[in-house]
Structures are given as structure tokens and as C-alpha cells.
Amino acid sequence: MDITWLLVVLILIVLFASISIVGALRRIRAASEKALAILEDQSARQATENSSQ
Template sequence: MDPIWLLVILILVVVFASISIVGTLHRIRDASEKTLAIFEAQTAAQHPGAPSH
């Protein structure tokens, strides 16, 4: 196989892997934000007199 094709295939693999990693990081961030919102809501419900941000 021509070395140029191997380089093209390697570049495509790296590009698609980076897209996948970025998507995964976005999903982790979204899940963390939802978890934090739930935690804050539970904390506010347990301590109704506490000041909220």
C-alpha cells in the first residue's frame, strides 16, 4: 500500500477519534450540570432558610 494512503487513513482515524472524544466530553459536561442542578435542588429543599445563589 502506498505510504500516502496510510497517512490519509491515519489522519482520518485521528480526526474521527477526536470528534468522538469531544462528543463524549460534552455529554459528560451535560450530565455533570444536570447532577449539580439536582444536588442544589435537594440541598435547597433540605435547608429552606439558607440563602440561594
């Protein structure tokens, strides 16, 4: 196999891997934002319950 083809294949592998990593990071960010919203909601409810007691 010619060295040029090896370089092209390597570049394509790196490109697809980076796209996959970016997608995974976006999913992690979305899940973290959801978890933060849930925790903030629970904290606000707890503060409301504590102030009413």
C-alpha cells in the same frame, strides 16, 4: 500500499476519534450539570426544611 495512503488513513482515524471524544465530553458535561442542579435543589430544600423546624 503507498505511504501517502497510510498517512491519509491515519489522519482520518485520528480526526474521527477526536470528534468522538469531544462528543463524549459534551455528554459528560451535560450530565454533570444536570446532577449539580439536582444536588443544589436538594440542598435548598433541606435548608428550607431545617430552618422551618
